[in-house]
Amino acid sequence: MCTASVTVIDNIDPVLVCQDVTVEVGPDGTVMLDPLDAIDFDNTIEACGIEISAVSMDDFSCDDIGTPQEVTIFVSDPSGNLASCTTTVTVVDLLGPEVTCPADMTVDPGGDNLLYEVPDYFADGLASATDNCTDPVTVFAQDPAAGSFIGDGVYTVTLSAFDEYGNEGTCTFELTVESILGVQDSALDSGLVLYPNPANNQVILSNNTNILLDKAQMFDVNGKLVNTIDLTGMQGEKTIDISQLASGVYIVQIEAENASVVKRLIKE
Structure with missing residues (x-):
């Protein structure tokens, strides 16, 4: 009867397969590559496991954007067998200012x-x-x-x-x-009403003050004068035709002898 010692050795290099990878720079404009992200484990062969032993480059910045970088990854298995593969790293910036x-x-x-x-x-x-x-x-x-x-x-x-x-x-x-109004302006502003608002073809100006009006001017949002309405001596109500105006927002400046106010009108 005899005994024998059996020593199992692994002298086969791993079969290492890399895959291309894209990395995003962070708020400081840099990014570190995790080498494991660049290894294609589905096609890498090593029965006893591998660990990263070296990487030719793993630190990237905004300067690398637009120029793909070739990176070599080196691994070893528990028996010291070595393998390497090369991946292409694409650096991108997806952060807005x-x-x-x-x-x-x-x-x-x-x-x-x-x-x-x-x-x-x-x-x-x-x-x-x-x-x-x-x-x-x-x-x-x-x-x-x-x-x-x-x-x-x-x-x-x-x-x-x-x-x-x-x-x-x-x-x-x-x-x-917010226009800062004088006393007369304030009284006029609180006593004037444009209705209905929004309006379609006509809008009614109601003057609930004892202030006599002079005129109203309508401006589009670009400041262009589009209509002038004579309100000389007006009190009570006046119907204003707006059927020719395009749909949009208009600024209406209503003037009296010593006062002026601004109203907003929406034309549907």
Whole structure:
């Protein structure tokens, strides 16, 4: 009777298969590759298991966007057998710029201005944008657009910024346009009513004050004068034909001898 010791050895290198991988840079503009993401385990062969021993490159940044990088991955099994494969790493940026809006604000058109001209919030330094890859950010948009004219009311302003890869970031704030009225203006404002509003073909102007009116001017949202109505000495009610106007929002400035008020009219 004799005994024998059997030593099992593994001297077969793993069969390592790589797959291409896409990685996304983070807010700091960098990303680390997890080598395991680049291994095709469905087609990799190794009975005893593998572990990563080295990677030719695993740290990427915005500078690598647009230029796929070849990366070699080295593995070993528990017996020290080695294998390697090469993968192509594509770096992308999917994060939009961070946009900072001004706080909600209330503005007065000022003086005898009928409408408020919307400023360019980015150009005026009231808004800003930063991006993980694009520095500086130079492509902006806003709604309502800079240079447009708006009447009294509350508006949601949307500011947008775009990086060089087309990613968009936005923020919003509330803009209140409120004309500061004098005593006579205030009395006229509270005593004048446009109805129905919205209206279709006709709108009625009701003057519930003892103030004699002069005229009314209607402007579209771009500040273009579209109609002038003679209201000389008007008290009571007057029916105004708006059938020729296109559907939309109109600003109506109603004037008396020593007062002026603005109303908003919606034409359906």
